[in-house]
Amino acid sequence: MNIVQPLYPKHQIVETRRLYTREQTAGPEISYKEISMGDARMLWYSYVADKEYHMPMQLPGERVEMHFKLQGRSGVSYEGEHYVMHTNEQSLFYQHDLEGEYTLFPGEKSAFFEVEFSRSVFESLVTEECPFLQQFSEKLQTPRHHLWPGHSMAITPQMHMIIAEMSNTTYTGQMKRLFLEAKLIELFLLQASGFDQYTPCTTELRSADIERLHAARHYLEQHFMDDCSIIFLANQVGINQKKLKQGFKALFGHTVFGYLSHVRMEKARQLLLDEKKTVGEVSELVGYQHPQHFAAAFKRKYNILPGTLKN
Structure with a gap:
């Protein structure tokens, strides 16, 4: 180049x-x-x-x-x-x-x-x-x-x-x-x-908090099909809601729900490319009730419609 x-x-x-x-x-x-x-x-x-x-x-x-x-x-x-x-x-x-x-x-x-x-x-x-x-x-x-x-x-x-x-x-x-x-x-x-522009954003987080935030991210990666509230996730990993929201963004560069959407879209892209599933099947597998909502989210993420990628 x-x-x-x-x-x-x-x-x-x-x-x-x-x-x-x-x-x-x-x-x-x-x-x-x-x-x-x-x-x-x-x-x-x-x-x-x-x-x-x-x-x-x-x-x-x-x-x-x-x-x-x-x-x-x-x-x-x-x-x-x-x-x-x-x-x-x-x-x-x-x-x-x-x-x-x-x-x-x-x-x-x-x-x-x-x-x-x-x-x-x-x-x-x-x-x-x-x-x-x-x-x-x-x-x-x-x-x-x-x-x-x-x-x-x-x-x-x-x-x-x-x-x-x-x-x-x-x-x-x-x-x-x-x-x-x-x-x-x-x-x-x-x-x-x-x-x-980097400035350490996690200096106020204890090592135990960082471990809990990693646990929260891991939970989202394993349960991306499920609806998940901040209250539920905070209780699941043993951290308060404010620290979960602020610490997750500082540590991983995504909001909690932004990361959940990212995981769903990456999984959807894999299913479309590698397993050749239909858009409707993929929509259901990544936790969307309506294929049109899934298609809109996919286009926002990758700037293409999921059916185009499949073809």
């Missing part, structure tokens, strides 16, 4: 889809999609682990990575450090000839999206109007194997929408290339400005 002069040269899009078997991974079956454009790659991974796996990691060369954990949790270890990302978290990483280990945790489906691009592309995007990018770039002037901001942030609803648009676009050829380049820049700007 040529950021400075996006029309010259016209990088060709190379798309790859693979299904890695358990024999090939020595772990779980992994579904993989990649779109490559010059100096940039977009990658989608999804898997379900039946037990905890520790898989070797080798990342030759130099790259900057935007990472978005869409579902589940996973970890990575290198040079004595261990880092775990959870559902709806995102961060930025620099990696150079890095070796370590991936940790895949058992349980529900795990999925993530990431964008990899060269150091030169990253440096071309650094601007004095964004202190975060400047500081990140300055740290890279000292030779190192890895760098990250020191914390992750919530994936915002706007980021989710962009990632879905990139995955579902009907553009082809050079029109698709232009569309994806524009969306990548938009996603990068949202991530950079988010880190630039």
Whole structure:
């Protein structure tokens, strides 16, 4: 991807889809999609682990990575450090000839999206109007194997929408290339400005409160079909209603009901794409009584009607 002069040269899009078997991974079956454009790659991974796996990691060369954990949790270890990302978290990483280990945790489906691009592309995007990018770039002037901001942030609803648009676009050829380049820049700007404006919002939350908020999120992910009130959810996890509403938004970047809607729409998209169910069936499975209400919510989320996605 040529950021400075996006029309010259016209990088060709190379798309790859693979299904890695358990024999090939020595772990779980992994579904993989990649779109490559010059100096940039977009990658989608999804898997379900039946037990905890520790898989070797080798990342030759130099790259900057935007990472978005869409579902589940996973970890990575290198040079004595261990880092775990959870559902709806995102961060930025620099990696150079890095070796370590991936940790895949058992349980529900795990999925993530990431964008990899060269150091030169990253440096071309650094601007004095964004202190975060400047500081990140300055740290890279000292030779190192890895760098990250020191914390992750919530994936915002706007980021989710962009990632879905990139995955579902009907553009082809050079029109698709232009569309994806524009969306990548938009996603990068949202991530950079988010880190630039970051202020810890959870300092007033005790560790026990944070555990209860994670329990609330897990409950929503497991019971997304059910109607759920703030009062019920607060009682379910043992936290007061005010702290549930304010802490959930601060910790995860969504309101309680905004996150519930997000979980329902992601499940609906999976059912439409992977299981080829009808819109009416999906509407009922994700907790909507009326298909037209489901269709309207789906369009607000992904900017397309669910029947269009199915076709």
